[in-house]
Amino acid sequence: MNSYRRIAHLDMDAFFASVELIRYPELRGKPVVVGGRNVHQPVAQSDGSKCFARLGDYVGRGVITTSTYEARALGVFSGMGLMKSAQLAPDAILLPANFDAYRDCSRRFKAAVASIAPKIEDRGIDEIYIDLSDIPEETTSLARRIKQAVFDATGLTCSIGITPNKLLSKICSDLDKPNGITCLAMEELATRIWPLPAKKINGIGPKATERLTGLGIHTIGELAATPVEFLVRKFGKTTGAWLHRVAHGIDERQLVVGSEPKSISRESTFERDLHASQDRAELSEVFTSLCMRVADDLKRKGYASRTIGIKLRYSDFHAVTRDVTLPIGVSEGTEIRKAAGECLKRVPLTQRIRLLGVRAGGLISLKEANPEASDGQAEFQF
DNA sequence: TCTGGGGTCCTAGGACCC
DNA sequence: TCTGGGGTCCTAGGACCC
Numbered sequence: 001m002n003s004y005r006r007i008a009h010l011d012m013d014a015f016f017a018s019v020e021l022i023r024y025p026e027l028r029g030k031p032v033v034v035g036g037r038n039v040h041q042p043v044a045q046s047d048g049s050k051c052f053a054r055l056g057d058y059v060g061r062g063v064i065t066t067s068t069y070e071a072r073a074l075g076v077f078s079g080m081g082l083m084k085s086a087q088l089a090p091d092a093i094l095l096p097a098n099f100d101a102y103r104d105c106s107r108r109f110k111a112a113v114a115s116i117a118p119k120i121e122d123r124g125i126d127e128i129y130i131d132l133s134d135i136p137e138e139t140t141s142l143a144r145r146i147k148q149a150v151f152d153a154t155g156l157t158c159s160i161g162i163t164p165n166k167l168l169s170k171i172c173s174d175l176d177k178p179n180g181i182t183c184l185a186m187e188e189l190a191t192r193i194w195p196l197p198a199k200k201i202n203g204i205g206p207k208a209t210e211r212l213t214g215l216g217i218h219t220i221g222e223l224a225a226t227p228v229e230f231l232v233r234k235f236g237k238t239t240g241a242w243l244h245r246v247a248h249g250i251d252e253r254q255l256v257v258g259s260e261p262k263s264i265s266r267e268s269t270f271e272r273d274l275h276a277s278q279d280r281a282e283l284s285e286v287f288t289s290l291c292m293r294v295a296d297d298l299k300r301k302g303y304a305s306r307t308i309g310i311k312l313r314y315s316d317f318h319a320v321t322r323d324v325t326l327p328i329g330v331s332e333g334t335e336i337r338k339a340a341g342e343c344l345k346r347v348p349l350t351q352r353i354r355l356l357g358v359r360a361g362g363l364i365s366l367k368e369a370n371p372e373a374s375d376g377q378a379e380f381q382f
Numbered sequence: 383t384c385t386g387g388g389g390t391c392c393t394a395g396g397a398c399c400c
Numbered sequence: 401t402c403t404g405g406g407g408t409c410c411t412a413g414g415a416c417c418c
Contacts, residue, residue: 035386061384079386081383081386082383083383083384086383124388124417125418127418202417203416206415207416267386317384320412325410
């Protein structure tokens with residue numbers, strides 16, 4: 001058992017936007033945002049330059065997926081509604097998301113890191129944890145080498161935090177962005193971590209931040225100074241104890257390597273809110289198409305699902321879910337459509353609908369789900 | 383002019399079984 | 401005719417993350 005661990009968190013800098021800048025180097029230094037729907041690809045003009053969509057011209061629903069640091073300086077961040085951000089930065093360039101390119105780039109940066117340090121936990125398309133404990137190399141030198149490997153593989157920069165655990169490394173990778181390296185030892189907790197706002201802790205989101213603020217707790221240091229009994233009284237046993245631990249920089253979690261997906265889903269927000277009866281045909285078409293896409297994803301990844309569910313978001317943004325567990329796993333679009341259709345009957349349909357989604361949970365490998373396709377499964381045959 | 387799409391994990395109540 | 405706990409599965413909702 002390791003008494004001293006060395007855990008890195010690596011976060012790609014403005015990932016989607018940076019991938020786009022490799023494709024369109026003429027946009028470097030300009031405010032650029034990625035997002036929206038029906039955003040036109042850049043159009044080549046007769047003089048050889050390209051015509052890009054302008055954020056100020058955008059009409060419709062949608063949010064910013066990523067923005068360059070120049071765009072962030074104008075106050076537009078990921079998650080912000082595009083129509084709202086258009087008010088703040090009308091002249092920013094707007095590019096449509098190109099997920100295939102991002103996934104490809106993601107695979108390349110992860111492979112580059114794995115060639116140096118193979119113990120990696122995947123945390124999505126643009127970040128990973130790396131366990132460096134068993135690598136005999138000085139920390140900063142190792143971090144530089146990893147960053148160089150990522151750059152050589154992708155042309156992109158990243159930021160790395162290295163500390164004794166995942167909790168602190170995640171905080172630290174964000175402290176010197178972009179293109180930074182931040183190492184931290186436990187002795188530096190009070191000086192470098194405690195002054196930060198509590199919401200910098202992974203797992204303290206908007207709701208928890210609001211509750212803490214209501215208790216007069218703003219920084220991680222203030223949280224650390226709060227008696228654990230008080231936190232347990234206010235947040236319950238599990239959460240209260242957890243808040244106390246993380247504020248003191250304590251996190252014993254190991255890296256999770258090679259995890260399997262738990263669910264696969266597809267959802268779609270409509271350009272305008274639809275009515276169950278008036279827009280029946282349109283809704284039905286989208287619904288079936290979502291089921292088919294889930295079926296495609298399941299088969300491509302080699303899973304069948306025992307629990308099929310739906311999600312509706314109404315025009316007031318309130319969401320409901322319904323699901324059903326089947327006796328056997330399914331992966332055919334028609335089977336998913338049938339189960340999802342049963343779920344739909346259990347949901348109120350008076351209000352207009354903003355979003356429709358279909359989810360497949362309870363995943364089992366396709367081989368287990370299809371006994372006749374494998375051998376040794378036919379105990380009860382006539 | 384409101385608020386995307388893909389996920390994970392947790393909680394809590396009820397059914398059901400031993 | 402009142403009454404145990406424990407365990408697991410199912411369903412719904414919600415917080416949070418990238």
